[in-house]
Amino acid sequence: MSKNVILIVPCYNEANRIDLAAFHKAPGNVRFLFVDDGSRDGTAAKIESGKPVDAALLRLPRNCGKAEAVRQGMLHVLNHPGIFPGCEMVGFWDADLATPLDEVPALEAQLLAAGRGLDAVIGSRVKKLGSKIERSWTRHILGRIFTTISDNLLNLSAYDSQCGAKIFRKDVIDKAFAEPFVSRWVFDVEVLLRLGTDRVLESPLRAWKDVRGSKINIPSASFRIIRDLWVIRRRYKK
Numbered sequence: 342m343s344k345n346v347i348l349i350v351p352c353y354n355e356a357n358r359i360d361l362a363a364f365h366k367a368p369g370n371v372r373f374l375f376v377d378d379g380s381r382d383g384t385a386a387k388i389e390s391g392k393p394v395d396a397a398l399l400r401l402p403r404n405c406g407k408a409e410a411v412r413q414g415m416l417h418v419l420n421h422p423g424i425f426p427g428c429e430m431v432g433f434w435d436a437d438l439a440t441p442l443d444e445v446p447a448l449e450a451q452l453l454a455a456g457r458g459l460d461a462v463i464g465s466r467v468k469k470l471g472s473k474i475e476r477s478w479t480r481h482i483l484g485r486i487f488t489t490i491s492d493n494l495l496n497l498s499a500y501d502s503q504c505g506a507k508i509f510r511k512d513v514i515d516k517a518f519a520e521p522f523v524s525r526w527v528f529d530v531e532v533l534l535r536l537g538t539d540r541v542l543e544s545p546l547r548a549w550k551d552v553r554g555s556k557i558n559i560p561s562a563s564f565r566i567i568r569d570l571w572v573i574r575r576r577y578k579k
């Protein structure tokens with residue numbers, strides 16, 4: 342199998358949480374670029390010593406948030422084609438593996454099957470028979486409120502724009518990630534708007550679980566999230 346999928350894994354103070362053994366057991370065609378987002382807990386040293394041999398680590402000197410960490414990772418892959426030869430798809434995946442790496446092949450297969458008909462396939466946390474989505478009810482309700490507001494403000498029509506498991510065709514990375522994001526909190530929405538929502542497929546995941554240790558404090562982030570949606574509306578609304 343060719344090593345055709347690169348996943349950017351943003352990591353901020355993940356030393357106690359990241360399960361590097363799980364990354365070693367990833368499907369055979371997936372390679373990783375871990376991006377240490379200015380962690381101060383030894384995350385980079387832990388990754389450097391325990392990552393799979395064909396994985397790479399990019400260290401950002403200061404914490405700049407998930408959006409910029411993912412963007413820097415994407416640009417690093419584009420600007421250094423020699424580190425990951427043969428890659429056709431680049432995605433990002435949360436370090437806590439809330440979405441298990443077993444979900445990669447299904448997303449990848451849908452993107453490959455669509456050829457140039459799609460730019461990205463994104464995981465979607467739809468609780469239904471046949472899937473195992475373990476999400477706290479508070480997070481679920483807040484997520485539905487977020488979706489309702491973002492759909493009304495931006496006409497997004499996504500069920501779940503915020504899941505941390507997304508894969509893109511390599512040739513759209515520049516379009517989606519070249520410009521800095523205006524939002525630190527909801528950059529996923531900006532990515533969808535940059536590509537055009539008709540270019541993206543949402544794929545219901547078979548498994549997802551809330552992993553303890555989230556660093557996002559939802560009540561205090563809520564205000565900034567809503568404000569960011571307004572900023573995005575002003576920036577992207579034609």
Ligand SMILES: Nc1nc2c(ncn2[C@@H]2O[C@H](COP(=O)(O)OP(=O)(O)O)[C@@H](O)[C@H]2O)c(=O)[nH]1
Pocket residue numbers: 350351352353354355378404405406407408410434435436437439505554555556557
């Ligand atoms: N909270 C937070 N996460 C970051 C930051 N930079 C990178 N990340 C990564 O973003 C991903 C999602 O973070 P997490 O705390 O699990 O957020 P949640 O699952 O959305 O509540 C993880 O891989 C983090 O390590 C940052 O500045 N803050």
Ligand SMILES: [Mg+2]
Pocket residue numbers: 435437439552555
């Ligand atoms: Mg998480």
